[in-house]
Amino acid sequence: MSILFKGILTVIMVGLSGNFAAHATSPDVGKLEKALQTHITHDQAVGLVVGILDDNGRQIISLGKSDRLNGPVVDENSIFEIGSVTKTFTGILLAEMVIRGEVSLDDPVAEYLPENVTLPSRDGQQITLRHLATHTSGLPRMPDNFKPVYATNPYADYTVQDMYDFLSGHKLTRDIGAVAEYSNIGMGLLGHILARKAQMPYEDLVKQRILRPLGMKDTTITISAAQKPHFTTGHDPAGEPASHWDIPTFAGAGAFRSTGKDMMTYLAANMAVTVTSLSPAIEMSHRFQHEFGSKDMYIGLGWLTRTGAEATVIWHNGGTGGYRTSIGFDKSRKRGVFVLTNSQDDPDKIAMAILKDEIASLVVEPAETITNVGKFVGDYQLAPNFILSVTAEKGRLYVQATGQVKLPIYVKGQNEFFYKAVNASLSFIEDEAGNISSLILHQNGNHPAKKIR
Structure with a gap:
């Protein structure tokens, strides 16, 4: 289980569908x-x-x-x-x-x-x-x-x-x-x-x-x-x-x-x-x-x-x-x-x-503001030696997996976030009191992780 390491390239390119003028004019x-x-x-x-x-x-x-x-x-x-x-x-x-x-x-x-x-x-x-x-x-x-x-x-x-x-x-x-x-x-x-x-x-x-x-x-x-x-x-x-x-x-x-x-x-x-x-x-x-x-x-x-x-x-x-x-x-x-x-x-x-x-x-729009970022902060255990550490900086959330770089995550919905750097997303789960008790990593399947700190 790991968030994928990127090598010296990505050979995926957006498709050629769209409007190509027969004779291209210079962009403004x-x-x-x-x-x-x-x-x-x-x-x-x-x-x-x-x-x-x-x-x-x-x-x-x-x-x-x-x-x-x-x-x-x-x-x-x-x-x-x-x-x-x-x-x-x-x-x-x-x-x-x-x-x-x-x-x-x-x-x-x-x-x-x-x-x-x-x-x-x-x-x-x-x-x-x-x-x-x-x-x-x-x-x-x-x-x-x-x-x-x-x-x-x-x-x-x-x-x-x-x-x-x-x-x-x-x-x-x-x-x-x-x-x-x-x-x-x-x-x-x-x-x-x-x-x-x-x-x-x-x-x-x-x-x-x-x-x-x-x-x-x-x-x-x-x-x-x-x-x-x-x-x-x-x-x-x-x-x-x-x-x-x-x-x-x-x-x-x-x-x-x-x-x-x-x-x-x-x-x-x-x-x-x-x-x-x-x-x-x-x-x-x-x-x-x-x-x-x-x-x-x-x-x-x-x-x-x-x-x-x-x-x-x-x-x-x-x-x-x-x-x-x-x-x-x-x-x-x-x-x-x-x-x-x-x-x-x-x-x-x-x-x-x-x-x-x-x-x-x-055109890039401003990232959606995350309210009460503190409730998501903590360590979530995916495996005995594999932890997802969630931190907050200047109103933004970051996740660092054991032995890997820290990555930002972005709002997808209520308690739902996604990565831009890799093809993965996270769902944070609340307990009956409304506190975050676990998360699910969605990457090549669904992988639950209990909050341990």
Whole structure:
């Protein structure tokens, strides 16, 4: 029993239903800025940098702070962790190396690993580079020997040897190439292999082959002394400062940091607004390779594509402990958008609202006031060693499960609350005297917890 831990991405995106004009007009920047400001005012976001690229040019909107407590305001040069948007770098890198003739999409992965590493196979079929890039390798989302020493920086102590040990001992449970299942270890392994092939660190390789040719000067894994003042602080679901994440072994899955200025450059390159030596590799990374989860979703090399009756959006999102990112574009309508935030605000919702000209839907209303918050405060026992501690701060309720971060909950109804950070809700139960005596956690079932303090 646990409230789910979030990894370096969420691949769930709001659908493409809605009104897409045949030829998109630029959104009213004033209205958009006012709508986004409500996210800051009502504590849904700490800092936001939003970029729009369309027929009217490039616009970047920056709102909020780099740190909730005492940070400067964010701008286009502020640095954010972009999590799994890194996977699109890895996909383009693979395409670039294929075009150079250095590797082939259908090369067996085992060819690029040390001889003492045994890569799992199934029914005589081997995992290829294409399988890793399209999440069809049969490898799981995360390795079963992933046991972080520090929950606040969970990937920092996972070593290459740990990855090799997992691969050598893992047995695939489904056919290779049959079904796409999102895999951080798969894309992390791909980045590792490409770096081994090029005989240089993954970060250096991406900078040499992708970032420098595009002019993305502040996109990096290693933060320099000159960049430190621009590096924002991430914030957890309770709005508290979160540790930066270090992802050495799975770097290809989510280690990069970037700025609004650089993400605009990246957006322009992917939309073919700017043409560079990388354009063939970028175009190759967009091509459909495999169905991804539903009949309207496909994956290329890293990039995802969602198709609809009125639009086709190429996109990816990302998240680390204190950051969320989304980037998406519709080439036919010539509109692209990216969203960077150092909080738990939903960047996909913002991005899709901009793409669909639904700016009014972004306005955040003030949270409903909770009367008599004190009656809910206490410790509730779900299991012998698993407690939900409910606290109140400034009229708001927070819940912290044993060994996990504190999360805010929001009013749903009388004695009913819900989480925004995870798919769960709580019902508080009153005794005959009107006092709260227990609660029920609604998450993958109904789980009662008695109030013990």
